[in-house]
Amino acid sequence: MMDNYEKICQDNLRQLYSNLPENLDQLLPGQRQNDEFLLKAFGKSCRITPGGICLGDTAESGVPCILVSLYALHAKADFCIPTPYKAFREIPNSMPYIGAFSTHTEKVLIPYIDHIERRLDFIFDMFNGEPGNGSLSGDFSIVVRPFPKIMLHYIFYRADDEFPASATCLFSNNALSFLPIDALADTGEYTSKRIIDLLSQKNP
Numbered sequence: 001m002m003d004n005y006e007k008i009c010q011d012n013l014r015q016l017y018s019n020l021p022e023n024l025d026q027l028l029p030g031q032r033q034n035d036e037f038l039l040k041a042f043g044k045s046c047r048i049t050p051g052g053i054c055l056g057d058t059a060e061s062g063v064p065c066i067l068v069s070l071y072a073l074h075a076k077a078d079f080c081i082p083t084p085y086k087a088f089r090e091i092p093n094s095m096p097y098i099g100a101f102s103t104h105t106e107k108v109l110i111p112y113i114d115h116i117e118r119r120l121d122f123i124f125d126m127f128n129g130e131p132g133n134g135s136l137s138g139d140f141s142i143v144v145r146p147f148p149k150i151m152l153h154y155i156f157y158r159a160d161d162e163f164p165a166s167a168t169c170l171f172s173n174n175a176l177s178f179l180p181i182d183a184l185a186d187t188g189e190y191t192s193k194r195i196i197d198l199l200s201q202k203n204p
Contacts, residue, residue, distance in 0.1 A: 012069035013069055041055060041064070042146050044194075066186075071150075074179055087171075091175070092176070093181045100185065104192070117140055128145045136153065136170065146191040152191055154167060155169075156168075
């Protein structure tokens with residue numbers, strides 16, 4: 001029996017394919033193969049089809065499936081505007097999600113800060129990422145792309161004699177153009193989960 005997540009994903013895909021933009025491959029951006037679209041999402045190869053969504057070799061039916069389908073539904077010609085990056089709380093209508101975002105996107109990474117720093121090259125390879133720069137650098141920072149037009153800037157501070165360790169996640173300036181606010185919150189959470197997953201994997 002189809003669960004609620006799978007039903008939402010299938011409903012989104014039906015909506016997408018019922019009024020499919022001719023240039024969806026350019027809007028994502030990605031590649032088109034007949035009625036399928038290929039892109040990178042959450043550090044994995046992603047395939048969007050009328051019948052479902054695959055991340056890597058796995059058919060997705062949970063929250064990541066919903067996020068990919070929503071990203072496709074919100075695809076537009078706008079370019080990603082990275083800076084100035086925005087804290088989640090600065091994005092309109094984020095208030096109901098701030099607590100969960102802090103817990104599941106930011107605080108969840110704190111025990112892994114040293115490990116993340118040791119595996120930066122691998123994380124960058126998977127997420128088409130790069131080191132952060134400018135004034136928002138912390139002890140170190142990274143920029144990753146969970147979707148082609150959405151960038152997350154993570155800033156990490158190690159613990160010292162005065163302050164505990166911390167992790168902060170900022171969004172590219174116009175991220176809200178490409179996903180609704182609740183989906184942006186989930187994108188942060190699942191990007192952090194994916195980063196943690198990568199820490200236990202061997203470099204390809």
